[in-house]
Amino acid sequence: MSEPKVVDSEQSDVFTGVSDAGPKETVKGIATKSIPAFVAGEELADLADADPRVVVMTADLASANRLADFGARHPSRFFDLGIAEKNMITAAAGLASTGLMPFVGTFASFAALLGFEQIRTDCAYPGMPVRVLAHHSGMSLGYYGTSHHALEDLAAMRAVADLTVACAADGNQLRAMLRASLAVPGAVYLRLGRGRDPQVYASVPDDFAFGRAVRLREGADGTIIATGSMVRPSLDAAGLLAERGLAVRIVDLHTIKPLDVAEVLAAAGETGGIVTVEEHNVIGGLGSAVAEVLADHRLGVPLHRHGVADQYVLIGPPAALYAHYRLDAAGIADVVEETLAGSGELGGSA
């Protein structure tokens, strides 16, 4: 296990929570100013300086996802396909077949749900090195509503053979993922937040590897296994739980596939129980993956799958939604405490 330097959110000047610390500037209704985590365009432009395979595509969201930053530096290797996600993903596969490595960005709802067959049949099945940047995942588009939410994408993507599936916790981890992806032979699905994700990693982790989880905090009373957007609030929940006398281990299980089985088994063997936390339906995502590991190894460890309980979420701003569904630090802390006390409801909950 690596021991990364973790940012304390209380001290981080980057952590902005939900309200934006910087001046607000909206592009197509989405605030993009002073957002630290929308780094893919800039990072990929850097990578493309050294790697001629890198090309970038988007579907009329170049401003929202800041892939325009790439286009500004590498205009001949940047393609905006318009509002045509299926064509974009399949065309990326065609590009990849000529020896290039396309990174394609759009909302997770459209990438994974609209473009599922294109990812499966045109990218993963033929082994094309397409990297899908599925941003604004989960319910991070808030009051945009269910059409723009992706609470099912991990379940769908996890079932696709020869596809690497990972969730970035913050901009620094995303940079590490983009760099590591250059060496992945097949297709990759990267699940990203909405670009204003609170920071977890103080710098770009130089030991990042797909499939190798990161233990962010030690504790023996229980383990929170979180992914993507839920890593930061889970860390903060661990702080709250410490005040209540509970020492909780925090594992950033960034890669959903291939899964770090050893790290799940370590949590099962060394701590008092596991709570998985994901901004996703409790069916089919991180919690299901962990449950499968425990079942496959005949382990009767207390497990609670925390996420969205198989429902379409309410209309509301993201912060309000996270609080309502107990996916903020306070909510997660309560769920963990209930689970470890044996008083929580059975099964997955929100």
Add this chain to the structure above:
Amino acid sequence: MTQPTAAMDYARLADRARFIRLETVRLARIAGAGHYSSTFSAAELLAALYYHQLRIDPAQPRWPDRDRFVLSKGHAAIGLYPVLADLGYFDPAELDDYTRLGSPFGDHPDMRKVTGIDFSSGSLGHGLSIGVGMALGGRVQGRDFRVYVMVGDGELAEGQIWEAIMAASHFRLGSLVCIVDRNQLCIDGPTEQVMAVEPLDARFAAFGWQVQRIDGHDLAAITGAFGRLAPPGTGAPQVIIADTIKGKGVARMELDLNWHVGNLGPDDYEAVRAELLAGTGLLAGAGE
């Protein structure tokens, strides 16, 4: 395959079209069923592509500058595999286990299993998008290959096709050549009854494509259309709408809905082979 020769050997191409049909019949018998009629409509087109037009080298199947061919109507792969074997991409004997457990050859082609297949296909409506990506890839890398994509006419009801048609003209992908096998039928009936595609030439033209419309069984017309293609590069994408007959070459199958997928019994198998070997209709309109 070497560079196209100036002297066109229509008899040779007609013979290879006959070979495609005969092999389709043979392989379908191994599988117990096959897409006869969708392959027969494309037999002259496939023969003209592989034995006349494509810049390919079977000794270098991954040659970066080769022309690409995407069989978007992947269910005609049963007619493409024998061509690839005949050209030397793999041992023709491998086809004897067509579709058997573990065979590289399924009803729809898998580029990871079959040498010479430039992209896997089978789910209709995807192939032209693949071609858009390949043409963009050629542009990014400064290569002058062409990308040929064969689509079916029923397939044109897929929305993604029209996304690709828009993108191809938007990006001025002059290296992209779409060939429509306009064989008139989809599974449930004539396209014009199930989901009309006409006026096809006007539709492509309205989307900014350069359009040629030809008799897709006339080898002189096919090679003539290939000869009139604009040079690869930046410009209007090009479509060849090939009017064909689904089931062409076997009388009982021509424009008969029942033969989209079928299986010839033993007696019929011999009768169809005899019909094909007699060359019925195969040289019609070939010009020489």
